Amino acid sequence: MYTLTDVTxxxxxxxxxxxxxxDLNLAIAQGEWLAVQGRTGSGKTTLLQLLGALDHPSGGVxxxxxxxxxxxxxxxxxxxxxxxxxxxxxTFNLIPTLSAxxxxxxxxxxxxxxxxxxxxxxxEALASVGLAERASHLPSEMSGGQQQxxxxxxxxxKEPRVLLADEPTGNLDVDTRDxxxxxxxxxxxxxxxxxxxxxxxxxxxxxxxxxxxMHDGHLSMATDEQAQxxxxxxxxxxxxxx
Amino acid sequence: xxxxxxxxxxxxxxxxxHHHPPAIDRFTLTYLHRELRGRLRQALLIAxxxxxxxxxxxxxxxxxxxxxxxxxxxxxxxxxxxxxLTITKSSNPAADRPGGGLQQADALQPTxxxxxxxxxxxSVSRLAHVASASGGLQLSQLTQSRGIPQATPxxxxxxxxxxxxxxxxxxxxxxxxxxxxxxxSNVAVVDSGYAASNRLSAGSTITLGGATxxxxxxxxxxxAGVTDxxxxxxxxxxxxxxxxxxxxxxxxxxxxxxxxxxxLIPAVQTEVxxxxxxxxxxxxxxxxxxxxxxxxxxxxLTNALGRWVAATTLVAAFAVASLLTIAAVTRRVREFGTLKxxxxxxxxxxxxxxxxxxxxxxxxxxxxxxxxxxxxxLVDVIAPKLSATVxxxxxxxxxxxxIAVRLAAHVSLTAVAAATxxxxxxxxxxxxxxxxxxxxxxxxxxxxxxx
Numbered sequence: 095m096y097t098l099t100d101v102t103x104x105x106x107x108x109x110x111x112x113x114x115x116x117d118l119n120l121a122i123a124q125g126e127w128l129a130v131q132g133r134t135g136s137g138k139t140t141l142l143q144l145l146g147a148l149d150h151p152s153g154g155v156x157x158x159x160x161x162x163x164x165x166x167x168x169x170x171x172x173x174x175x176x177x178x179x180x181x182x183x184x185t186f187n188l189i190p191t192l193s194a195x196x197x198x199x200x201x202x203x204x205x206x207x208x209x210x211x212x213x214x215x216x217x218e219a220l221a222s223v224g225l226a227e228r229a230s231h232l233p234s235e236m237s238g239g240q241q242q243x244x245x246x247x248x249x250x251x252k253e254p255r256v257l258l259a260d261e262p263t264g265n266l267d268v269d270t271r272d273x274x275x276x277x278x279x280x281x282x283x284x285x286x287x288x289x290x291x292x293x294x295x296x297x298x299x300x301x302x303x304x305x306x307x308m309h310d311g312h313l314s315m316a317t318d319e320q321a322q323x324x325x326x327x328x329x330x331x332x333x334x335x336x
Numbered sequence: 337x338x339x340x341x342x343x344x345x346x347x348x349x350x351x352x353x354h355h356h357p358p359a360i361d362r363f364t365l366t367y368l369h370r371e372l373r374g375r376l377r378q379a380l381l382i383a384x385x386x387x388x389x390x391x392x393x394x395x396x397x398x399x400x401x402x403x404x405x406x407x408x409x410x411x412x413x414x415x416x417x418x419x420x421l422t423i424t425k426s427s428n429p430a431a432d433r434p435g436g437g438l439q440q441a442d443a444l445q446p447t448x449x450x451x452x453x454x455x456x457x458x459s460v461s462r463l464a465h466v467a468s469a470s471g472g473l474q475l476s477q478l479t480q481s482r483g484i485p486q487a488t489p490x491x492x493x494x495x496x497x498x499x500x501x502x503x504x505x506x507x508x509x510x511x512x513x514x515x516x517x518x519x520x521s522n523v524a525v526v527d528s529g530y531a532a533s534n535r536l537s538a539g540s541t542i543t544l545g546g547a548t549x550x551x552x553x554x555x556x557x558x559x560a561g562v563t564d565x566x567x568x569x570x571x572x573x574x575x576x577x578x579x580x581x582x583x584x585x586x587x588x589x590x591x592x593x594x595x596x597x598x599x600l601i602p603a604v605q606t607e608v609x610x611x612x613x614x615x616x617x618x619x620x621x622x623x624x625x626x627x628x629x630x631x632x633x634x635x636x637l638t639n640a641l642g643r644w645v646a647a648t649t650l651v652a653a654f655a656v657a658s659l660l661t662i663a664a665v666t667r668r669v670r671e672f673g674t675l676k677x678x679x680x681x682x683x684x685x686x687x688x689x690x691x692x693x694x695x696x697x698x699x700x701x702x703x704x705x706x707x708x709x710x711x712x713x714l715v716d717v718i719a720p721k722l723s724a725t726v727x728x729x730x731x732x733x734x735x736x737x738x739i740a741v742r743l744a745a746h747v748s749l750t751a752v753a754a755a756t757x758x759x760x761x762x763x764x765x766x767x768x769x770x771x772x773x774x775x776x777x778x779x780x781x782x783x784x785x786x787x
Contacts, residue, residue: 148677169681176679187674191374192367199363204679209362248678 095256095288096122096145101154101164103140103311114140115151116311124255127282127289129299132308138292139260141308145290146179146258147171176204180249182278184261186241188233194220194244195229201248219251220244223277239270243277250281257282259291263298275301368691378664382657383696386762387703389646389653390755394708396646397754398747399715405746420601423460423591423608425450426616444490444545444576447474451587456612460591463607465600470497471588473572477544477565488530490544490565492572492588495519500592503555503566511538511553518552520570525553530564545575654762657700661693661770672774682775689771690764697763701756708755712747 103115114137122128122145132138143149144156147163148171156163158178163171180201181187188197198216207215220229223243233241242262249257259278263271275298282289291302299305305316372379454471461469473492478485493501495514503513503525513525524544526536531554536542540551542565549567573584595604605617665672672685 146677172676172679172681175677181674181677183674185670187670189367189671189674191370196363196366196370200367200675200680201678203363203684204681212363252679 095124095126095159096120097155097157098144099155099157101144101151101156103137103144103149104152113311115144118154118311118313120306120313122288122290124288125286126304127279127291127302129302129305130290130292130308130313131294131296131299131305133294136308137311137313138308141313142258142260142290142292145256146181147174172204176252178255180252180254180257182242182245182249182257182259182262184264186233186238186245186265188241188244188248190233193230193232194225194236194240194247197233197244198248198251201251205252215251216247219247222250222281223247237270238266239273242266242270242274246274246277246281250285250287253285254287256288256290259289261292261294263293263295271295271298364688364691367688368695371692372695375664378660379692379696379699382660382763382766383699383703385653385656385660386697386700386759387707389650389762390701390704390759391707391711392649393646393758394704394747394751394755395711395715396642397751398708398712400642401748401751402715402746420595420598420619421593421604421608422618423452423593423612424589424616424618425452426614444475444477446576446584446589447476447489450614451584451589452591454586454588457588457591459611460593460608463604463611465596465604465607467594467596468497468500469591469593470494470500471569472501472590472592473569473576473584473588474590475572475576488565489563490567490572491563492569493566494569497592500594502563507556509554509556511551513553513555514566514568518568520568520574522547522549522571523552523568524549525555525566526551527564528554528556547571547575650758650762654765657696657762657766658769661689661766662773665689665770665773668774669777672777676777685774686771689774690767693763693767693770694760697760697767700763701759704755704759705752708751709747 098118098120101115101118101120102113105112105114118141120141130138130141140149144151144163145158147158147166151164154164158174161170161174163174166174188194189200192200195213195216198219199212202212202215217226217229220226223246225240225243225247228236228240228244231240233244236244242265246262257278262278263274266274278289278291279301281287289302291298293299307314307316452471457469457471460466471494475490475492477488477490479488480486491502493503493514495518496516498513509528511525514523524542526542531537531540531551534542536551536554538551538553542549542551544565544567549571555566569588570585573587576584593604593608595601601619605619608615608617675685676682
């Protein structure tokens with residue numbers, strides 16, 4: 095699904111140039127669950143943004159099903175995001191003035207659906223994450239876990255091929271974190287999604303098929319021996335696929 | 337927490353037909369409504385700002401219009417709405433006045449103006465660019481009241497030309513006006529102020545120049561102080577008293593002229609000057625330049641300072657609305673960045689921002705129109721009494737007439753429409769700037785600001 099070749103990303107910050115990614119090479123297969131670990135500032139969020147067609151790299155090639163995201167114009171990038179990629183954010187990023195139902199519908203706006211179709215699909219998406227009874231609630235009227243469920247429903251309502259999750263449990267308590275991760279895992283398995291999950295939590299990362307580690311803009315893959323199963327997750331660390 | 341329901345139905349194989357949704361659909365309206373309700377205070381702040389600017393423009397426009405209307409009415413009360421020019425004779429008033437010398441008590445005599453033969457009126461009416469002309473006789477009845485001489489202005493008007501002369505600009509409040517059949521009848525139309533002072537009504541009789549006249553109508557002029565009694569010209573010519581018995585039949589001391597078009601007024605002035613010697617030809621613009629008094633000062637102040645203040649306030653309102661809109665967009669960086677991540681196009685985001693601004697503009701227009709009407713009413717209530725001092729139409733005369741003016745600030749439909757357009761334009765300007773700011777956001781940079 096993804097092939098990243100010599101990808102580099104630099105930013106200008108005042109008079110300084112910051113290198114967020116340097117000569118990164120990575121392949122992600124369709125239906126794979128890849129976890130990306132690393133400290134703050136290691137470049138994992140930047141990697142996620144490039145995978146999600148949110149930004150262009152400074153150099154290199156990002157092949158996404160035969161299309162080089164690095165060379166796509168903004169309108170095509172928008173189309174890729176609308177069709178193929180779902181995002182789950184650490185801070186949920188729900189629109190505060192819209193209900194859970196309306197937040198999920200917002201993801202279907204780029205598609206030519208009738209209002210009734212949009213409403214029905216959003217309702218089904220919320221039901222699939224166990225949030226049907228909160229459909230009319232504003233984000234301020236929901237708990238953190240409920241908001242993240244709504245965020246997941248919004249990400250999946252358009253049936254994307256890729257789900258990119260940036261610290262989806264970063265703002266949640268331990269119990270809720272486990273529920274959200276379990277939900278993501280179930281959705282990944284049942285829908286055949288390609289899931290790339292950024293986390294600094296080793297126990298969460300260990301549930302993935304493969305674990306990549308970011309350090310100062312460089313990526314390395316964890317070996318089978320280095321991946322430590324988390325007993326709390328049921329030890330689901332699977333052999334990695336390259 | 338309950339175990340989630342079975343996550344999923346197999347992926348839908350719906351074709352991806354998208355990226356060209358309608359510009360404004362139900363979701364846009366819902367989102368717009370929620371945003372305005374959720375950020376009500378800020379929306380109202382922008383709307384009130386726009387409304388203040390627009391309301392001030394309406395108020396100043398209404399005040400300016402009322403002053404212009406008052407000035408026009410002052411001019412019209414002197415020689416009528418249909419009249420473009422007045423012609424008077426530039427000559428020695430004493431030599432021309434029948435009987436010469438001092439005006440006798442209880443005498444009805446011409447004011448200090450030269451006299452024309454009525455044939456002059458015919459000659460003027462035949463000029464190339466003249467639509468019509470009529471003669472008048474401006475008179476003064478001198479009476480003694482408790483030993484104090486009082487002059488009552490009287491004018492002999494031609495009933496065959498109801499569209500010329502001072503009478504048409506007055507409003508009939510009782511009885512009727514002069515008709516062509518009243519040509520030489522002993523009838524009169526009196527000013528309402530004169531009627532009230534002398535306890536006259538339609539059907540009463542008055543004495544002028546020794547003749548008894550029947551009051552057939554009462555008029556309420558827009559502005560008081562010019563003519564108290566209107567009588568048919570031929571009647572005036574017959575009853576004017578002269579010390580040597582000279583009749584004024586066939587003579588006038590003012591000619592009212594209507595040009596074919598307002599643009600031909602200068603041409604008519606030239607033609608009259610060529611035709612007649614020793615005459616003063618005065619147009620409405622000539623008279624307007626001579627108007628002095630508090631009305632003139634107020635009009636100048638309103639036109640200069642008032643409009644400048646209104647324009648500055650409007651520009652300030654637009655600027656504040658733009659800044660507040662940019663601030664609102666900046667606060668919604670995460671929101672717009674998320675929408676871009678969801679696949680919203682820049683066009684869609686622009687539509688959303690502009691729709692919100694337009695809605696605020698509509699509210700601002702409503703506030704502005706309300707404030708404008710309130711401001712115009714306030715002008716009516718608190719405006720001081722104004723007056724206009726106008727010189728007599730004869731160059732030879734140094735006398736002036738002071739006319740009291742009543743202001744009536746009126747908000748026209750045009751002003752309301754213009755105010756609505758202004759408020760919407762201000763909102764759209766603010767919305768455009770905000771939308772430009774929103775579309776400049778990169779989805780990735782938006783996330784970097786909040787994470």
